[in-house]
Amino acid sequence: MAVWNLGSINIDNVYRVPHLPAAGETLAAMEFSQGLGGKGANMSVAIARAAARVAHIGAVGPEGKWTVDRLMEYGVDTRPIQVMTEHATGHANIAVAEDGENQIVLFAGSNRAISSSAVGQALAEASPGDTFITQNETNGQREAAEMARQLGLRVVYAAAPFDPDAVRELLPFVDLLVLNQVEAEQLEAALGKPVHALGIEDVVVTLGSDGCLWLSGSGEETHVPAISVTPVDTTGAGDTFTGYLVAGLDRGMPMRQALDLATQAGALMVTRLGTADVIPDLKEIEDAKLG
Template identity: 70%
Template sequence: MSVFNLGSINVDNFYRVPHIPAPGETLAATEFSRGLGGKGANMSVAVARAAARAIHIGAVGADGAWCVERLTEYGVDTRHIATLAGGQTGHANIAVADDGENQIVIFGGTNQQITDAMIGGALSEAGPGDTLLIQNETNGQVAAAAMARDLGLRVVYAAAPFDAKTVSDIAEYADFLVLNEVEAQQLRAALGKDLTALGIDNVVVTMGGDGSRWLDVAGGSETHVPAVPVTPVDTTGAGDTFTGYLIAGLDRGMPMEQALRLATQAGALMVTRHGTADVIPDLKDIEDARLA
């Protein structure tokens, strides 16, 4: 089976800072680096490194050719990434504090210029048993979800960055919703609904050091998967790694709880590394780390 990922591709600019800047504060960075990122790219790399087939649907400008090359090197199928003349590849400025916390400012660029024709062309290769994964850093999510549902795909929606209207619009097509605790609180406040009242059969809430919760809405049960204790150095991309591994595990036929445990191990290992897509662990890394 395959995981089709309609997702962002960003150039990540990392700034190491002693603490997260306060409003109005000017803060000197102690280190700078640049790498491949974007929630979409991160998840595609995670899917590929978890031994599933990842097909990325997205767009870059001429300045983003190296991003596509790097995705290819990491095992992602990049045939459906368009290069848009005159467009500027999305980018993110990421401040990472010494305690591992981060602050991110994103410019969408070509991530917001994906056409329905591009999406349709990619999904014409998909069929029942395949998965569509979407986030909120591109345009076209609702159209893609509707196409995928018509084709019999599993539709997975990672609701970040949070947008209440998009959640409401996609809910009727989604089989899985993945979000963190803050996003879950924002969703309840914005829609006035409990997570079990969205019409989505499976909801996964990540809770950082407290692990994750899986709400099996259809089955009427809730399962808690504890976190793996590690010392974090950078939390950037950990949620994306978790989601990519979770979906890859399900695509490979794992039971939900097994896929959640694998995703938890991958996310835990990720926070011990500096960077985003370029440092997402593979299955051998997880095995070698022997995380509890």
């Protein structure tokens, strides 16, 4: 099987700060680093490090070619990625406080200029039973999700950053919806109904330090507890969780087993400073013996 990820690719500029800046505050950073990021890229790296095959559908500007090389080094199939001369690579300026919380300013750039032909060419190589995943940091999600559903792929939607209009458009094609507690509350407010009544086969709501909640299409609710760790940086932890969940399902794991693996991956991720470049692989998770 394989995973096809229509997702963002960002250059992450990470600033280590004593606390998150308040409105109007000028704050000196203690450290600076630059690396690969973007919710889509993070998920592709996590999927690859979870031992699943993943092809990334995305776009970068000419100054972002190194991000494509980095994805390839991590085992991601980068052939569907476009390099655009007329658009800058997406980037994120990330402030990370000493308590692990973060604040992010995002510029979409080439992530919002992916051509429909590139998506179609990539998915033409997919097989029934493969998995398609997307987020809200690119263009073309609805068309791609509809195409994936028609081709017999499992459609997974990580509804972040939250956009009620985007969610409304994708819901008819979604098999698995993944969102955090705040996003779930926003979605319920926007649609006027609880997430378990959306008619989706599976919904996973992440709850931070409380773990996650799996709502199955049969109406059953399963709580998966979190693993207690000391957080260093929460950036990318949700993407790592989702990537491992998707990889586990694509490899044939039952949902509960895939959720347990994803929970371990997310817990280990928050003990590390960085994003895609520090996402753990399966051996690191096994060696950490979390949970």
